[in-house]
Amino acid sequence: MATIDLAKLSVREANELIRKAGAAGEDVDVLNPDAKHHIGVGLVHDVNVHVRGSAGYFCAGLTDTARFEVDNNVGWGLADNMLGGTAIVHGNAGAIAGVANRGADIIVHGNVGSRAGQVMKAGNLICVGNASFMAGYIMYGGRIIILGESGEQVGQDMTGGDIIVGGRINSMGKDAALTDLDQADKDEILELLERYKISFNGTLQRIANDGKQLRYSRNEPRVRNIPFFEATGEAGYWNEKVLEDIHIKSQIGRYRIRGYGTTRPLPHFGDIAFRKDLSNIETDPKVLEKINLKTKIGDRMGGKPLELSMPVMIAPMSYGALSKSAKLALATASRLSGISENTGEGGMMDEQRAEADLLIYQCLSGRLGWSIHDMQRADALEIYISQGAKPGLGGQLMANKVTEQIAKIRGIPAGIDLRSPSRHPDVLGADDLVIKIEEFREATGYRIPVSVKLGAGRVRDDIKIACKDGFDYVSLDGLQGSTGAAGNEVLEFVGIPTLAAITEAVDALVEIGHPGELPIVLMGGIKTGVDAAKALALGASAVAVGTSALIAGGCISCLQCHVGKCVVGIATQDPEHEKRYNISAEAQNIHHYLESLRWQLAAITEGLGYDDVHKISRDDLVALTPEAAQITGLPYVPEYRERDRDLLSEAS
Amino acid sequence: MCGIAGVMYKGDGVEADVGKALIAMLDGCQHRGPDSTGFALYHDAEPGELRLRFFVGEKEQAETTIAEIQDKLAEFQAELVKEERIGSTYAIIIRFTGDIQKLAYAMEHAAKLVSIGESLDIIKDLGGAFDVDDVYHVRDFTGSHGIGHVRLATESDVAPEASHPFWATGFADVSIVHNGQITNYYKLRRRLEKRGFEFNTANDSELVAVYLADKLSQGIPLKEALGTSIDDLDGTFSFLVSTKDEIGYAKDRLAAKPMVKFENDDLIAIASEEVSLNRLFPGHALNTSEPSPGTFDTWQRST
Structure with a gap:
């Protein structure tokens, strides 16, 4: 038995000792906890941890197989994302107790705060006292047992799992309904209660999903050609594409969904140019040996940085939106080019981990496929707040793509139109975010970088918060960024362009x-090494490519990613379609494309007279259009337009 | 974005270490807001006297501002009883019997007024609880109650005057600390401005203070005003309000911002996190409770 006194040690030191004790199979006693946060975070061993007092936020969070017991209260996020094991609390728990539970038994003998069991996927959450507002909010599976009062709006937006209530039901949430509880279920529940020595003699009621909002009520009719007026169509205000769009909406009564990003011409990297004329410069064939492109990112807070062979990453895209084959091709290409791959939403695959040298693991609001074991084998963690294609909205994955396999890795019911929550359960402000980041650092022993993915909306405020909250770096995604599925108007009109975002x-x-x-x-719309060089000149440390990497790997840009019938096997989960995808050939194609970025970055750096790509600066740039000048603050030099006519985007 | 804390000691004429208690509680939740820290402290009121504190800045600028303040005081026939320059502030006690709101608005036009009250003194500045204490000696303050705040600036500036607590501009002795974001800020502010109220900052917390002080000045009890605030304010909030004799809280219906309270025979303490409450009782497991969504309450000072 190890005894740890929090009056003498910091939580960070204590957690290291707890993990060490866990690895040695030793039980742990925690003295003087005084409601401190993150006690026991990251423990993955089958030992007992006894907290003799109150614990703060995220007690027993991001753990597996351990058995926690807390003598008094806990703060927010008890047993966050616990994979297995038990957490027993003898006092009250704050908000989101048992959040994202993936298989643990979590027992609170007192009351639980609001949103207990939010986005939980498996296991049991037992509240002996009363629950507060919105217990079981957006839960996907598992069982919540509340022996006291249910609290208001119980089961709001739940899609799976059961909520069993022994006391009064104060009010039902949206898309939740009372259903029958048969004797076998009852016996199982009573047996579970007995196992934890909880006596109950009242009547149990069962609440489950009402099944009214799992799918969009009407499907959108398919049109053969590219169905969006901004992308094609004749000029003219009420052109045929506009009419078609209105007709379809008159049938389905909602916004239309599609893949990809904005199709409108917007001020972009083509509207700025290098001051120096690079068109006639002879590039040294050995330029790649001469120019330093190496880029280290992520050691701002002392973790091990990502060491990239050039300032380029693969942008986050999920297994789910994309097929496993497409994800593996991206992983291979990232390894061949010495850069990083990113899991996106929806979990990490073993094969993907094996293929990619550097793998960034992304955490989204629904905590789909999130696990402490994958965190511990990732090279960096990324908290997704939003993305350029749809700032402020959660991910969407239409039912065709939510196969049994995808549902399993994500921990959700199969065959639903998955709309991920737009907010994290435990990040309702910059103050909560600080505590969340700390939890991730504790879980990974402060070894690896933690970044934040931001869609370009209120960039100025968001970046300040990201800086103060102590992220290692920011992934900033402009309006031109793409996605697997979102409402058309959101894609076209919400957010600010990539140029404006970096500025x-x-x-x-x-x-x-x-x-x-x-x-x-x-x-967000990086197409070439030239774009990348300009992004670096404007102050980026690196760029990430998503859409262009997919195109390099066979995507035909039909904007139908959401349908799930991708003809080239990229944005699909249909095995027949996926068969068409040749992983090794496409990995080579993506790799070749990435190498073209490398060549261009090096050639431009050399042409500008530097030996290191990171020496390029905004002094090397001019704006070709008044809009680009206004956005970036670069000098407006229209004379360069003649020289760089080919570069200009359609906007000008 | 921030952490809040408040404490009220029980007992007639109690002279408890409110300053030390608030410093400990705020240090306990400093992770929620490292940019600035502030305290609203309530002294014993002397009849006919008012306390004012201003941000005056440094050196020559401070001299000029102080001269302007003194001119203004003369204009209002306010007698200067005591003055002190400390940190970037100028604190005075005056003898004054006229209309406080008029005086307050006039002083505000002359300088950056932090607070005004028979009892209230707001001390706030950049840095952590101990940093602010080093300059202003908050630890020496004894009394019955006070509230405090740690701030992480998001939309508005990192500046002493943008720190909390906020004084209800124009109303003596009302202060507030707030965690959250009021989304119908402009709508409510326009409504109050139409009725002649002035605002010192663009901070939504000031709005909450003025909103409540307006109700109080109409003779509405604090508890009732807190009740209507839950209907009238839109957004996420957990806030504490204090007057000479009372402390109260309100929490929005979505319970998006945390708040934990503890009460025993000696005191009532409320904070964003239990870790702050535990600072008052190291090594003890406290029997705390979390106010329910959409609730409010008040506590009276024993007199």
């Missing part, structure tokens, strides 16, 4: 007195 981000850091201190990985 605001760089300015924001200057405004708070930390210029250049927070690395920014810029994405």
Whole structure:
């Protein structure tokens, strides 16, 4: 038995000792916890941890197989994302007790705060006292047992699992309904209660999903050609594409969904140019040996940085939106090019982990496929707040793509139109976010970088928060970023362009007195090494490519990613379609494309007279259009338009 | 975005270590807001006297501002009883019997007024609880109650005047600390401005203070005003309000912002997190409770 006194040790030191004791199979006693946060986070061993007092936020969070017992109260996020084991609390629990539970038994003898069991997927959450507001909010599976009062709006937006209530039901949430509880279920529940020495003699009621909002009520008719007026169609205000769009909406009564990003011409990297004319410069064939492209990102807080062979990453895209084959091709290509791959939403595959040298593991609001074991084998963690294609909205995965296999890795019911929550359960402000980041660092022993993915909306404010909250870097995604499924109008009109995003981000850091201190990985419509070089010149530390990497790997840009019938086997989970995808050939194609970025980055750096790509600066740039000048603050030099006519985007 | 804390000691004429208690509680939740820290402290009121504190800045600028303040005081026939320059502030006690709101607005136009009250003194500045204490000696303050705040600036500036607590501009002795975001800020502010109220900042917390002080000045009890605030304010909030004799809280219906309270025979303490409450009782497991969504309550000072 190890005894740990929190009056003498920091939580960080204590957690290291707890993990060490766990690895040695030793039980742990925690003295003087005094409601401190993160006690026991990251423990993955089958030992007992006894907290002699109250614990703070995320007690027993991100753990597996351990058995926790807390003598008094706990704060928010008890046993967050616990995979297995038990957590027993003898006092009350704060909000989101048992959040994202994936298989543990979590027992609170007192009351639980609001949103207990939010996005939980498996296991049991037992509340002997009363629950507060919205217990079982967006739960996907598992069982919540509340022996006291249910609280208001119980089961709001639940899609799976059961909520059993022994006391009064204060009010039902949206898409939740009372259902029968048969004797076998009752016996099983009573047996479970007995196992934890909880006596109950009242009547149990069962609440489950009402099944009214799992799917969109009407399907959108398929049109053969590209169905969006901004992308094609004749000029003219009420052109045929507009009419078609209105007709379809008149049938389905809602917004239309599609894949990809904005199709409108917007000010972009083509509207800025290098001051120096690079068109006639002879590039040294050995330029790749001469120019330093190596890029280290992620050691701002002392973790092991991502060491990239060039300032390029693969943008986050999920297994789910994309087929396993497409994800594996991306992973292979990232390894061949010495850069990083990113899991996106929806979990990490073993094969993907094996293929990619550097793998960033992304955490989204629904905590789909999130696990402590994968965190511990990732090279960096990324908290997704939003993305450029749809800032402020959660992910969407239409039912055709939510196969048994996808449902399993994500921990959700199969065959639903999955709409991920737009907010994290435990990040309702910059203050909560600080505590969340700390939890991730505790879970991984402060070894690896933690970044934040931001869609470009209120970039200025967001970057300041990201800097203060202590992220290692930011993945910043402009309006031109793509997605597997979102409402068309959101894709076209919500957010700000990538050019504006990087400019605001760089300015924001200057405004708070930390210029250049927070690395920014810029994405959203990066097409070439020239775009990438300009992004770096504007202040990005690296860029990420998503859409262009997919195109390099066979995507035909039909904008139908959401349908799940991708003809080339990329954005599909249909085995017949996926068969068409040749993983090794496409991995080579993506790799070749990435190498073209490398060549261009090196050639431009050399052409500008530097030996290191990170020496390119905004002094090397001019704006070709008044809009681009306004957005970036670069000098407007229209004379260069003649020279760089081919570069200009359609916007000008 | 922040952490809040408040404490009220029980007993007639109690002289408890409110300053030390608030410093400990705020240090306990400093992770929620490292940019600035502030305290609203309530002294014993002397009849006919008012306390004012201003941000005056440094050196020559401070001299000029202080001169302006003194001119203004003369204009309002306010007699200067005591003055002190400390940190970036100028604190005074005056003898004044006229209309406080008029005086407050006039002083506010002359300088950055932090607070005004018979009892209230707001001390706030950049840095952590101990940093602010080093300059302003908050630890020496004894009394019956006070509230405090740690701030992480998100939309507005990192500046002493943008720190909390906020004084209800124009109303003596009402202060507030707030965690959250009021989304119908402009709508409510316009409504109050139409009725002649002034605002010192663009911070939504000031709005909550003025909203409540307006109700109080109409003779509405604090508890009732807190009740209507839950209907009238839109957004996420957990806030504490204090007057000379009372502390109260309100929490929005979505319970998006945390709040934990503890009460025993000696005191009532409320904070964003239990870890702050535990700072008052190291090594003890406390019997705390979390106010329910959409609830409010008040506590009276024993007199």
